[in-house]
Every structure is written in structure tokens, then in C-alpha cells.
Amino acid sequence: MTRFAILVSALIAAALPAMAQQDGPEARARFGPADGPAMVLRSTTDITVLGPTLEDFTARNPGIAVDYEQWGSNALYDISQRECEAGQSRADAVLSSAVHQMVDLVNRGCAGSYRSTASAGLPAARRWRDQLWGVTQEPAVIIYNTHLVPPQDVPHTRFALLDLMRRAEGRYQGKIATYEIEASGLGYLFAFEDSLEASTFGALMEGFSRADAVATCCSAEIIKGVSQGEYAIAYNVLGSYVNARRDPNVGVVWPQDYTLMLSRGYMIPKSAGQASAAQRLLDFLLSPRGQEDLRTAGLLLNGEPEDSATPASALHTIAISPVLLVALDRQKRAQFIARWRAAFGR
Amino acid sequence: MVEGRAITGATASLKRRVISGVLALLLVGGAVAALAAFAYGRAAARESYDRLLLGAANDIAEAISIQNGAPVVDLPVAAFQLLALAPDDRIYYSVRGPGGAVLTGATGALPNPTPTASPSFFDAKMADENARFVTLARRFAERSFSGTVTVTVGQTLRARTEMALGLTRDALIAAAIGGIALLALAVLVIDRAMRPLIRIADQLAGRDPHDLTPMDAAVPAEVAVMVGAMNRFMARLDRQVAAMRNLISDTAHQLRTPVAALRVQAELASAEEDDARREQILTRLQRRTRSLGELLDQMLSRALVVHRTDAARRVELDLRDVALDVIESRDHELVAPNREVVLEIGDEAVMVMADTLSLTEALRNLLGNALKHGAGRVRVGASREGARACLWVEDSGPGPSAEVLERIGERFEKTAASVGQSAGLGLSIARAVAQAFGGELVLAATAQGFRAVISLPAEQEQR
Numbered sequence: 001m002t003r004f005a006i007l008v009s010a011l012i013a014a015a016l017p018a019m020a021q022q023d024g025p026e027a028r029a030r031f032g033p034a035d036g037p038a039m040v041l042r043s044t045t046d047i048t049v050l051g052p053t054l055e056d057f058t059a060r061n062p063g064i065a066v067d068y069e070q071w072g073s074n075a076l077y078d079i080s081q082r083e084c085e086a087g088q089s090r091a092d093a094v095l096s097s098a099v100h101q102m103v104d105l106v107n108r109g110c111a112g113s114y115r116s117t118a119s120a121g122l123p124a125a126r127r128w129r130d131q132l133w134g135v136t137q138e139p140a141v142i143i144y145n146t147h148l149v150p151p152q153d154v155p156h157t158r159f160a161l162l163d164l165m166r167r168a169e170g171r172y173q174g175k176i177a178t179y180e181i182e183a184s185g186l187g188y189l190f191a192f193e194d195s196l197e198a199s200t201f202g203a204l205m206e207g208f209s210r211a212d213a214v215a216t217c218c219s220a221e222i223i224k225g226v227s228q229g230e231y232a233i234a235y236n237v238l239g240s241y242v243n244a245r246r247d248p249n250v251g252v253v254w255p256q257d258y259t260l261m262l263s264r265g266y267m268i269p270k271s272a273g274q275a276s277a278a279q280r281l282l283d284f285l286l287s288p289r290g291q292e293d294l295r296t297a298g299l300l301l302n303g304e305p306e307d308s309a310t311p312a313s314a315l316h317t318i319a320i321s322p323v324l325l326v327a328l329d330r331q332k333r334a335q336f337i338a339r340w341r342a343a344f345g346r
Numbered sequence: 347m348v349e350g351r352a353i354t355g356a357t358a359s360l361k362r363r364v365i366s367g368v369l370a371l372l373l374v375g376g377a378v379a380a381l382a383a384f385a386y387g388r389a390a391a392r393e394s395y396d397r398l399l400l401g402a403a404n405d406i407a408e409a410i411s412i413q414n415g416a417p418v419v420d421l422p423v424a425a426f427q428l429l430a431l432a433p434d435d436r437i438y439y440s441v442r443g444p445g446g447a448v449l450t451g452a453t454g455a456l457p458n459p460t461p462t463a464s465p466s467f468f469d470a471k472m473a474d475e476n477a478r479f480v481t482l483a484r485r486f487a488e489r490s491f492s493g494t495v496t497v498t499v500g501q502t503l504r505a506r507t508e509m510a511l512g513l514t515r516d517a518l519i520a521a522a523i524g525g526i527a528l529l530a531l532a533v534l535v536i537d538r539a540m541r542p543l544i545r546i547a548d549q550l551a552g553r554d555p556h557d558l559t560p561m562d563a564a565v566p567a568e569v570a571v572m573v574g575a576m577n578r579f580m581a582r583l584d585r586q587v588a589a590m591r592n593l594i595s596d597t598a599h600q601l602r603t604p605v606a607a608l609r610v611q612a613e614l615a616s617a618e619e620d621d622a623r624r625e626q627i628l629t630r631l632q633r634r635t636r637s638l639g640e641l642l643d644q645m646l647s648r649a650l651v652v653h654r655t656d657a658a659r660r661v662e663l664d665l666r667d668v669a670l671d672v673i674e675s676r677d678h679e680l681v682a683p684n685r686e687v688v689l690e691i692g693d694e695a696v697m698v699m700a701d702t703l704s705l706t707e708a709l710r711n712l713l714g715n716a717l718k719h720g721a722g723r724v725r726v727g728a729s730r731e732g733a734r735a736c737l738w739v740e741d742s743g744p745g746p747s748a749e750v751l752e753r754i755g756e757r758f759e760k761t762a763a764s765v766g767q768s769a770g771l772g773l774s775i776a777r778a779v780a781q782a783f784g785g786e787l788v789l790a791a792t793a794q795g796f797r798a799v800i801s802l803p804a805e806q807e808q809r
Contacts, residue, residue: 107436109473129434129504196423322437323426331450332421 025069032058032065039277053293073098073185084110089269093278098185100324102265118286134263165207175232387513415490432505444493558584655782665728690727708779711772735804745796
């Protein structure tokens with residue numbers, strides 16, 4: 001092999017993941033025995049976060065291997081829909097944080113049914129039709145840079161955040177970040193739930209507008225920005241990702257007026273080839289051992305909020321129900337995004 | 347023969363029959379109730395969930411507005427919250443503008459492309475699953491937009507089916523509880539109703555086989571008939587056994603003396619050497635033997651009469667026929683060929699409820715007595731006297747002495763027996779017959795002589 005050839009293959013190897021980000025998995029990993037068939041799990045969750053849980057699963061279920069594919073939520077929704085229409089699913093299980101998209105897939109009749117004592121034990125808000133199950137519990141939190149935000153300024157409620165944004169001195173001008181809802185399915189879902197939850201949402205939009213808030217993509221970038229002082233405060237960040245970093249520069253607030261709780265949706269496609277392995281994975285994730293693993297991974301934060309001032313009654317689980325279909329409605333989404341754009345001055 | 351109650355050949359117990367009848371009735375009723383409940387449940391579920399569907403469609407139609415000359419839907423969350431009341435059902439919705447252009451919701455062909463009315467409900471498939479849909483139209487007539495927008499909303503049937511089954515189940519549970527209660531009550535009632543029967547059965551089983559006394563008659567009317575029949579049967583049996591016992595003891599008693607006398611006479615005769623005296627003894631022996639024969643005849647006839655009065659069916663009969671029969675049989679001419687016997691009967695029938703043979707026997711005995719012990723002409727007759735029907739024999743003699751009259755009619759008379767004669771027995775037969783048919787025997791002296799009357803209650807002659 002010539003040096004040229006090596007260079008070319010290296011270039012190709014470098015370029016592949018970047019291309020794949022458009023319409024394929026962002027990353028892959030295999031758990032369990034390297035040879036033999038494996039069930040395919042597609043998820044929006046970072047491999048590093050869910051990896052230990054899957055290691056534990058394959059260790060306890062010899063003979064089952066898991067091919068893990070990490071996808072962006074919109075791409076995952078698109079491919080699941082395409083495979084559903086084709087009646088041939090490569091994925092044996094889909095786990096997505098964009099539960100409204102999962103609800104839509106189930107509503108289209110793409111999911112297979114399964115019922116076990118563990119799945120039946122879930123509260124009604126975390127399962128639908130015995131075809132979609134909410135396996136995690138993660139809060140949408142407010143994070144802040146501990147150096148830039150003095151303790152008296154830390155917003156424990158949305159009203160406090162509003163007050164902060166309305167202040168005249170402009171200390172937080174351009175320093176408040178939240179998800180770009182057009183790019184992030186999760187960000188859109190949180191914003192949509194906020195709009196249903198309380199009248200504060202209108203005021204919040206107005207506040208973002210006044211404070212020149214930044215809408216940007218992706219949990220990791222937002223958290224990094226807060227940690228490095230690029231942003232002072234970020235709104236509606238998925239708590240599990242914050243927790244996973246354990247950054248001393250980043251403070252976490254569970255809003256006390258209400259804290260949205262996301263439950264990632266787990267679905268077994270109707271045409272899955274290895275549905276029984278997918279069912280065992282579901283039962284494992286819902287078993288005490290699996291729940292312990294998820295807790296360790298930071299994906300199960302329902303226990304005691306770190307900001308203990310938040311009452312349990314303020315935790316609002318995003319119910320997995322057909323009501324989420326409204327979020328996906330073409331015109332509704334267009335109207336919502338238009339309103340959002342107006343606020344962010346695009 | 348004290349046996350248990352398990353009698354072979356007995357059919358299934360009444361209690362079991364009634365209970366299985368009630369059970370069958372309840373089962374049939376339950377099946378009918380189940381069908382009715384399911385039909386009702388389905389109708390109720392359809393009605394309530396159709397309302398939800400229509401409510402959601404109306405909500406969506408209300409949320410259509412015209413912006414910049416085009417219809418825009420601000421999809422209301424409330425509509426979906428309404429539909430989510432059927433928590434496990436999939437949802438279809440599609441909003442179409444004029445010409446079928448999709449405004450929002452599902453694309454592709456509508457499940458029912460040509461709605462006939464507004465709103466119109468229909469059943470169709472939603473991705474291989476049965477579902478219920480509603481379509482309604484909203485007309486817009488504005489400066490910038492004019493046309494009809496249709497809203498189609500559908501939902502799968504899980505909640506409806508569940509509700510129908512739930513209603514059916516609830517109804518059936520209620521019916522089953524009612525049925526069980528009814529059955530328990532029926533068992534209780536039947537048990538109570540059957541108790542008299544069981545008591546009677548126990549009484550019968552525990553009864554001494556020789557005990558023929560009547561059974562306790564304090565039982566329900568239906569059973570009383572049975573117990574009454576049984577008591578009558580036992581009473582008759584009792585009388586007949588008693589009569590038989592009497593007959594045997596009478597016979598033994600009556601025959602002992604004459605038979606002993608016969609034996610003595612026979613011994614005397616065989617030991618007598620003098621021919622003249624032996625002849626005399628033999629003559630006496632002959633007379634005694636004949637008289638013994640008569641006595642036996644009468645005893646048998648009495649036994650027969652006593653038996654018949656109990657056993658024979660009573661019929662309507664004319665006493666004149668009885669008197670006529672006795673005269674025409676001409677038996678009296680054998681006993682007393684030289685006596686004058688006259689029949690006295692009128693034109694009017696003398697009807698009674700009785701047994702011909704018994705009355706004939708009684709009359710024959712009275713006639714025999716009159717011929718044997720009375721004097722002169724003997725008259726036999728039948729006549730109505732007020733409410734009584736009388737069958738009588740009268741001779742021209744003075745009749746027996748008052749002292750004899752007093753004792754007469756006993757079962758047997760020592761004097762009669764001792765002399766080998768049987769006037770007492772004849773009277774006793776006549777009295778037994780008269781009493782058996784509810785009457786009496788009247789003995790009295792009259793202007794012409796002495797009269798014996800069998801006086802019975804007269805039967806109104808039926809024409």
C-alpha cells in the first residue's frame with residue numbers, strides 16, 4: 001500500500017462520521033459477545049451515558065448482544081417512519097428522548113405490543129397502549145455559571161428568571177441560552193410543554209426577546225458554554241447531561257414553580273426481528289437492577305432533587321399520551337416556531 | 347319391615363327436581379341477561395365515545411381561522427385531551443380545504459372520501475385496526491376566503507370494547523349475585539315446603555309395623571289428601587284384622603261346646619249296645635250336626651258381611667229389590683215349608699247408598715229368625731218413612747222377652763250357642779250391616795206382632 005492510499009483511506013475514515021451525521025447513526029458500539037447475531041438498539045442517548053447499563057444487561061443475559069446506534073432525534077424519527085412504512089425494521093428497539101415523535105410512531109401503528117409485570121407496573125403517564133414505555137426520568141433544569149451568577153441572583157423559579165431578564169442594568173444581556181427548537185426535537189418538546197403548562201410562557205418569550213437570549217443547539221454545547229462563562233444562565237437543559245459532567249462551575253436549579261420531567265420513550269417496532277431480546281431489555285431496564293444502573297447513569301433523577309426546595313408535586317412528567325400529537329402537527333409547529341422566531345428576532 | 351327411605355324404583359327426589367328446575371331457569375335467564383347486557387353495553391359505549399369524537403372534531407373545526415386568505419388550524423390541545431379519555435386508542439385526524447387539499451393532519455386518502463352529511467359517523471380501518479370516524483364540514487364565506495373545510499377525526503375501538511365488556515361484566519356480576527341469592531332462597535323455601543313430607547316419611551319409617559293408628563294429620567292440604575287416604579286405608583286394615591280376630595275367637599268359642607257335645611254323643615253311641623237307645627242317640631247327633639252346620643253358615647255369612655261393608659263399593663240401590671230378592675229365592679220354604687210369608691212393597695222406590703249383598707244377607711237372617719222364633723204369618727217389606735229408608739221383617743208373635751231383647755244383638759249369645767241355635771248371631775249381623783251404612787237396627791213390638799227394622803238414611807232419588 002502506498003502512502004497515498006493510506007492517506008486516502010484515512011481521509012475517508014475521517015469524513016465518514018461527518019457524513020453519517022446527516023442521515024445515519026452518529027456513533028455505533030457493540031455490547032456483549034462480538035460474534036453472532038445482535039439486537040439493534042437505536043437511541044438518542046450518548047453511548048457513554050447508556051453504555052454501562054447495556055454492559056450490565058449483556059453480562060446478565062449471555063447470548064444476547066446489543067448493537068447500539070446513536071442517532072439524532074429527527075433522523076431517528078425519519079428512519080423509523082420509513083422502515084415502518086416499508087414493513088421491515090432493522091431496529092429491534094428504539095429509545096428516544098423526543099417522546100412526541102415516539103407517540104406519533106405508535107399512533108401510526110408502527111409498534112409491537114408487549115406486557116409484563118414490570119411494564120404494567122409503570123404509572124399511566126409513562127406508558128401507552130403497552131407499546132411505548134417511559135423508562136427514564138430526567139428533569140428540565142435551569143443551569144448557571146457559579147462565578148457569573150451571585151447567589152442572590154440564582155433563579156429558583158421562572159418568575160425569578162423573568163425578573164432577572166427584565167432588569168435594566170443588562171448584566172445578563174446576551175448571556176442567557178436555551179435550545180434552538182428548530183434543530184432540537186427535545187428543545188421543541190420542552191418549549192411546547194412550557195406553552196401548555198402555564199401563562200408564564202408568553203412572558204418568558206418576551207423576556208428572552210428583551211434579554212437577547214441565545215438559542216443554540218445541543219445540550220453538550222450549552223453546558224460547555226455555561227461552564228466556560230460564555231453564558232451565565234441556560235434554561236430548560238436536560239438535567240441528566242448536566243449531572244453526568246459534575247462540573248463545579250455549573251450550578252443546577254430545579255424550577256420550583258414546576259419542573260418538567262422527561263421520560264425517554266422505549267418502543268419495539270412491529271416488524272422487529274428480535275423482539276424477544278428487545279422485550280428482555282425492556283424488562284431489564286424496568287427491573288430494580290436496571291433502574292439502579294439508570295440512576296447511576298444519571299437518567300433516573302426522580303428520587304430526591306438536589307435542590308431539595310422543589311416539592312415532589314412540582315414535578316410534571318411529560319405524559320406519554322396522544323396529546324403529544326398536537327406538538328407534531330404541521331401547522332401548529334409552524335405557528336409555534338414563527339412565534340419563537342419573532343421572540344428571538346430571527 | 348322397618349326399612350330406610352331409599353326405595354328402589356323411586357324417581358329423583360322432588361327437592362332435586364325443583365332445585366334443578368330453578369337452576370335451569372336461572373341459567374337461561376343469565377344467558378339472556380348476558381346477551382342483553384352486551385348489546386346495551388355496546389350501544390352505550392358507542393354513544394359516549396361518539397360524543398367524544400364529535401366534541402374533538404368540533405373543537406378542531408372551531409380552531410380554524412382565515413389568515414391571509416387561507417384557512418389555518420391552531421390545533422387545540424383540548425381536542426386531544428378529550429380523545430385521550432380513551433387512553434389506549436390511536437387517533438386519526440385530517441383537516442382538508444376545498445378540493446381536498448390537506449391543511450394539516452394525516453395525508454393520503456380519507457377513510458371515507460365522500461361524507462354524506464355533517465357530521466357523519468362511519469366505521470373504517472385505521473392501519474389494520476377497526477376504528478370509528480366522524481367527518482364534519484365548516485363553511486367559510488369571507489372576503490378573502492370562501493369554501494368548505496372538512497375535519498375528519500377517528501379513533502380505534504379499544505376503549506369502546508373495554509367499556510362494553512365492563513358494563514356487561516358488571517351487569518353479569520350483579521345478575522350472578524342475584525341468581526345465587528335466589529337459588530339459596532329457593533333451596534331454603536323448597537326445604538321448608540318439603541319438611542312435612544320428610545316428617546311423614548320419618549314417621550312411617552320409624553313406625554311399629556303392627557301400629558295401625560292414624561297418622562298426624564297436621565300437614566299441608568296437598569299432603570293431607572295422601573295422609574287421609576293412608577289413614578283410611580290403615581283404619582280399614584285395622585277393622586278387618588280385628589274382625590278376623592273376632593271371627594276366629596268367636597268360631598273357636600262357639601264351636602268348642604257343640605263339638606265337645608258331638609264327641610260325647612258319638613262316644614255314647616259307639617258304647618251303646620241297646621239298638622233303640624243307640625237310634626235315639628244317633629237322631630240327636632244328627633240334629634246337633636245340622637244345627638252346627640247352620641251356625642257355621644251364619645258365622646261365615648257374618649264374616650262376609652262385616653268384610654263387605656268395609657270393602658265393597660257403595661252403590662245406589664232400591665230396598666224393594668232387596669226384599670223381592672229374598673222372597674223370590676224361596677230359601678224360607680226349605681226352613682219352614684208351612685209358614686206363610688208375604689211381601690209388602692209400595693210403588694215408590696226406597697233408595698239408599700249401600701251394598702246389595704250385605705243387605706240381602708241381613709234381611710235373610712232377620713227372616714230366618716222370624717220363621718224360627720216368631721209365630722204366624724211373616725211379612726217382609728221396604729218403605730220410606732220420612733228421611734229414613736226401612737227394610738223390615740214382622741211376625742205375628744209377641745217377640746222375645748224384654749230380658750232377651752236387652753241382650754240381643756251382641757256379637758254372639760251364649761244361650762244361642764249352647765243350644766246350637768243362632769238368633770243372636772242373625773241379629774248381630776243385621777245390626778252390623780245397618781251400622782255400616784249409617785243406620786240402625788230397631789226391634790219393637792207392634793200392633794200385629796214383633797218387627798225388626800233396618801233403618802237407613804234415605805237417598806234422594808235422582809231422576
